[in-house]
Every structure is written in structure tokens, then in C-alpha cells.
Amino acid sequence: MSYNFIKVSNEDGLISITLNSPPLNVLTIPMMEELADAFAWAKEQSGSLIVLGAEGKAFSAGVDVADHTPDKVSRMIEVFDSIFHNMYANDKPIVAAVNGAALGGGYELVLFCDMVVASEKAKFGQPEIAVGVFPPLASYMLPRLTSMPHAMELLLSGEVFNAAKADKLGLVNTVLPVDSFDEGVMQFLQRFMTMSPIVLAMTKKAIKAGLNKGFVDGLKAIDDIYLNELMPTADAVEGLKAFMEKRKPVWQGK
Secondary structure, eight states: OOOSSEEEEEETTEEEEEEOSTTTOOBOHHHHHHHHHHHHHHHHSOOSEEEEEEOSSOSBOOBOGGGGSTTTHHHHHHHHHHHHHHHHTOOSOEEEEEOSEEETHHHHHHHTSSEEEEETTOEEEOGGGGGTOOOHHHHHHHHHHSOHHHHHHHHHHOOEEEHHHHHHTTOOSEEEOGGGHHHHHHHHHHHHHTSOHHHHHHHHHHHHHHTTSOHHHHHHHHHHHIIIIITTSHHHHHHHHHHHTTSOOOOOOO
16 A cells, blocks of 8 residues: 555554654645545454554644644544544554654544554643634543543643553553653554464453443443354454463464
8 A cells, every 4th residue: 555644554453543744734625635545454464453643743733723723623533534444443443653743633643543552751731712613522531531620631622641641531442651762562462473473452342342332232232242252263262272281272264
């Protein structure tokens, strides 16, 4: 796949989508169209994980302010939302690797990932309130990822905060030193790359199925995936068999 504003690759089941419009990776409508397409492409790839990263000094400074004007805003929101619809449709776990500022729409991309690895120099924030608008995706996600009071404070103040505060609020999985960030990201990812790709995907699917449901309906949806989708797979049978035989499993990815 070849794009103008992003890069993609699939190396041994690790699928990378990289923002590549340095230094700030400002999200224009054409760049967001490419991102939406890349997540649709990633859904069809064989692999275990998707890692969303960036070239340049910033992860992303957000959506181009010029695309918020009345003549463009409807198209901008349509394209922006299509990224998240394609991310949501993807059962592969998505990990954000943030080694710089992720602001506005750039932070919304991070918020919608399943896990977040940040460097000590990473900064996050939704400063939209200062220019008279609010962030739709962050308004949905932040109350689900941290407490309501903290979500309110971050959205209503537009505060830009560092990785240490993000860690305290439970918004990142780990904070890594800047000088060993790439190596640290790979070490973080490696734990998941040793697992069965299909079981990773089924587990993420089960988590999504139970989310925002009551206990009875949520557990029923998860049990249905376990019994009717997971257990018929070769890897579920292999994992259980390998455990009983006291050996490492050999995953087939199916």
C-alpha cells in the first residue's frame, strides 16, 4: 500500500500505521481519508497487532483548523468519524505509540486505541474549547476511560498534560524513556506477539461485546463468542492441549 501522508507495513504479523506528515502531522481531510483506508486495509491483513505511530516531533497536532470552517466542517466530521468506525470494526488490538504531542484530533486517535505506550516527553490534550468548539470523539471516550470529574476537567479546560499525569489518570499503559522509546515499544508489543492472533482478536471482540451492557446480557454475549466462535478454532484446541502436555503451543492463527 502506498500513501502520501501515512506509511503502512506488515512485518511478521505486526501491522504498522504511521502518520508521516512531519513535523506536526496535522490531520487534513486527505490525510484522514488515507487513515480510514489504512485501518480498513489492516482489518483484512493477517497479523496479531496494529501499532499506530508517527514520524516527526509531534504525534499529531490535530485536525487542520482550516477544515473546521462552515464550508468544510461536514465533510471533515464525516471523514474523521470514518477513521473510528474502521478502527472499531477491527478486532485486532490497536496500540498507540506516542513520542511527542498528541493534541485535539491527534489525541482522539490515541484515545480510541486499545492500549497506549507513551514516552516521557509525550503530551496530551483536547484544547478545542479555547477556539470555541468541543472534541466529539473525546467527549465520548474520556468519560469511559477515566472518571467523570477528570473527563469534565480535561474537556472543559482544554488542559495540555504530560505523560506522568496521563499515567496517573489511567490513560496510558506505560511511560518509557525517550532515548529507548522504540526498543521499549517493541518489548511492550512482544508479550502479545507470542499469543495466538485469533485468540487475541476473539478476546478483544468479547470485551467489546460486554461493554456498556448489563451483567446478564453482557455475559451472554461473551459466552456466545466463547462457545460458538473461540472454541471451534484450532488455536483454542492447541492451547489447551499444549498446556495438558506441558509444552509450548504452536499457533496456526485459525
